[in-house]
Amino acid sequence: MPKVTISSSKGLEQTSGSGFSVSDVELVRSTESITPVSASYTVTCIADDPADNLDDDSFVIYAQDGESYGIWFDVVGTAGGAPPEASTYELEVVFASGVNAEAVATAIKTAIDADTGTATAFGNMFTVIRAVNVLTIYVNETGALVTSAVVDSAAGILVALAADGSVGALDEDLECSLVSVGNEENTLNTTVALASGASVGQKKNIIFSSAANGEVNVGGALSNAGSAAVLLSLTTPGATAAGAACLVWNGSAWVVTNTSNVTVS
Amino acid sequence: MPKVIYSASKGLYQTSGSGVEIGDVAVIEASEAITSTGDTAAVAAYGTTVLTVTTGADLLSLAVNTNVGATKFIVATAVAGECTVTAVGKKQDGSALGTLVFNAVGEHAQLISDGTQWICVSAVTGVEA
Numbered sequence: 001m002p003k004v005t006i007s008s009s010k011g012l013e014q015t016s017g018s019g020f021s022v023s024d025v026e027l028v029r030s031t032e033s034i035t036p037v038s039a040s041y042t043v044t045c046i047a048d049d050p051a052d053n054l055d056d057d058s059f060v061i062y063a064q065d066g067e068s069y070g071i072w073f074d075v076v077g078t079a080g081g082a083p084p085e086a087s088t089y090e091l092e093v094v095f096a097s098g099v100n101a102e103a104v105a106t107a108i109k110t111a112i113d114a115d116t117g118t119a120t121a122f123g124n125m126f127t128v129i130r131a132v133n134v135l136t137i138y139v140n141e142t143g144a145l146v147t148s149a150v151v152d153s154a155a156g157i158l159v160a161l162a163a164d165g166s167v168g169a170l171d172e173d174l175e176c177s178l179v180s181v182g183n184e185e186n187t188l189n190t191t192v193a194l195a196s197g198a199s200v201g202q203k204k205n206i207i208f209s210s211a212a213n214g215e216v217n218v219g220g221a222l223s224n225a226g227s228a229a230v231l232l233s234l235t236t237p238g239a240t241a242a243g244a245a246c247l248v249w250n251g252s253a254w255v256v257t258n259t260s261n262v263t264v265s
Numbered sequence: 266m267p268k269v270i271y272s273a274s275k276g277l278y279q280t281s282g283s284g285v286e287i288g289d290v291a292v293i294e295a296s297e298a299i300t301s302t303g304d305t306a307a308v309a310a311y312g313t314t315v316l317t318v319t320t321g322a323d324l325l326s327l328a329v330n331t332n333v334g335a336t337k338f339i340v341a342t343a344v345a346g347e348c349t350v351t352a353v354g355k356k357q358d359g360s361a362l363g364t365l366v367f368n369a370v371g372e373h374a375q376l377i378s379d380g381t382q383w384i385c386v387s388a389v390t391g392v393e394a
Contacts, residue, residue, distance in 0.1 A: 002276030018273035021293035026311035029334035173284070176334025178379060205334055207379045242355050244377050244384040258375060258386035261359030 029175040029205070036181070036190040036216070039064060039139040039165030041150065044158040045104040046133070050097045052155075053078055054104070059152045059159045060087045063125050064139050066146035071108060071122075087151075091115055091122050101133035104157075108135060127188055139165060142191045142217075169193040170218065172204065180209040181216045191231070194220035197249025204254060208234035208243040208262060218245075223253040224264040232256075233263045301325060301348050308339065308350060310378075316341040316367055318348040327352040327365075333380040339365065340373040349394075352376070354383030356393045364394045 003017035008025045041061050048054045058072035070087030074094045095107040109128040116123040127138040139145065144166040152159045170177045172195045181190060197204070208216055215235050222229040234243040243261035247254040256264055268282030273289050295312035301323035308314045310330040318341060327337065327350050339350060347368040354362040354376065362385055365374050375387040385393055 001273050004271055004277050012277070014276050019290050019293065020271050020287050022312075023295050025295060026330075026332065026335065027292070027294050028332050029336075031332075031334045033333070176377075178333050205336070205377055207333065207377060207384065209379055241359060242379055242382065242384055243359065244379075244386050246377070246386055260357045260377075260384050260386045261355060 030173075031176040031178065032171050032174050033178045033180070034168060034170065034192060036167030036179070036192050037163050037165075038142065038188045038190055039145045040162045041135075041137045041139075042158075042160050042162045043105070043108065043135040043137060044133065045101045045108070045135070046156040047100045048073075048075060048095065048098055048104060053097055054155075054157070055079070057155060057157070059150070059157065061126075061137060061150060061159070062139075062145060062147050063120075064141035064143050064145055064165060067120070068151075069122060069125065070151075071111075073104075089120065089122065105130050105133045105135050112137070136162065138188050140188065142167075142189055167192050169195060170204075170206070172197055172202075175203055176205045176207065178207045178209060179216055179218065189215040189217065191217040191219050194218050194254065196221060197254065200249060200251045202249040204247040204249070206232065206245045206247070208232075208241075208245075221253045222247075222256055222264065223250065224256040228253065229256070229264045231265045232259075233265065234261065235263060299325065311335050311337060313338045313340070316348055317343040318346050318367065319343075321346045323348040325350045327376075327383065329353055329382060330378040331380050332378060335378040337376045337378075337383065338373065339367070339376075341367040341370060344368055344370050344372075352383050354385065357385050357388065362393060365392050366394050367392060 001018040002014040003019045004014055006012050006022045053075045054073040055075035055078040058070055060068050060070045062068055068087035070090045074092050076096050091111055093107050093111045109130045112122045112126055112128050115121045125140055129136040145164050148161050148164050150159050150161055167190050218232040219230055232245050245262045246258040248257055267279040268284050269279055270286045271277050297309050298315045300317040305324045307326050310328045350365040356362045372389045372392050374392050376383040376385050
């Protein structure tokens with residue numbers, strides 16, 4: 001029977017006996033690195049031109065489930081007042097005639113942030129980051145958008161889908177996955193999926209890196225201390241936050257054998 | 266795509282498919298035995314280290330392993346003093362890890378690297394410091 005030994009001096013060699021050993025060198029694991037981000041839109045605002053103002057212009061973005069959210073402009077002192085684009089939910093943004101692009105962006109963010117009256121209100125469905133006249137509007141719900149359309153009738157205001165929320169899945173065949181967070185806001189969470197293992201005894205190590213920009217979760221068929229579970233989470237805020245979970249596939253679930261700074265639920 | 270298989274009967278061979286499969290034997294990774302004698306020394310940044318602490322307070326160091334997913338297991342099998350292993354990383358509770366202290370037989374720690382630091386995923390109470 002052959003025995004396989006890998007060493008720094010001889011490389012790979014087979015001798016009599018049985019076994020598979022690696023001596024004086026590191027066994028480097030198969031790894032991947034994944035940085036999931038939430039779905040988001042980029043809105044580049046322009047100044048309001050009194051000669052051709054933005055009154056009644058609008059754009060429509062979508063929540064993860066496909067519900068449409070229309071944002072329309074009401075310029076003070078102008079006629080009109082009805083949103084021109086049909087949408088399930090509507091939000092009026094008021095600003096003065098002739099304001100600059102940054103003021104338009106600020107007005108949109110203020111209106112969205114303030115609208116929190118219901119669970120489906122704009123402020124509860126979206127998180128807005130503003131950089132001068134450019135808004136990044138994150139979709140708070142995790143998962144890929146049902147629709148990736150953007151309806152834009154606001155002349156000059158550029159609205160684009162920046163990320164569709166398709167965060168992908170971990171490669172269950174690789175022994176280690178490094179999962180980081182790509183969102184800009186620490187209230188945004190992302191979840192990536194871990195598929196079932198292929199062989200009993202298959203190992204999977206997951207390293208979580210930096211939850212400063214939102215909670216990162218891994219969802220899959222888990223078994224923790226004898227109970228079924230579905231989610232591994234790194235929830236600790238902080239730019240240097242890190243955690244890890246060690247899993248072994250038992251034929252029907254990933255058994256959580258060790259964790260560090262990770263919750264299992 | 267080739268699939269590499271080891272079995273005790275055939276040794277190492279390739280078939281169609283992909284992956285590496287080690288059948289009917291355990292994979293024995295690199296290991297070292299360190300008998301600490303009061304000197305400062307480095308433990309390998311991979312595999313298993315078996316500590317024998319002979320006397321006094323010894324100081325060892327565990328360097329960062331830049332390979333994501335690298336694992337390290339340290340266990341003390343004989344202790345007559347105290348051995349401190351310095352390591353940069355995180356404790357299981359997420360706080361900063363500075364040292365691993367071994368002062369009793371059977372104490373152990375298991376760590377995994379994220380490429381920049383060690384994350385302790387298992388340790389006997391009191392080892393992390």
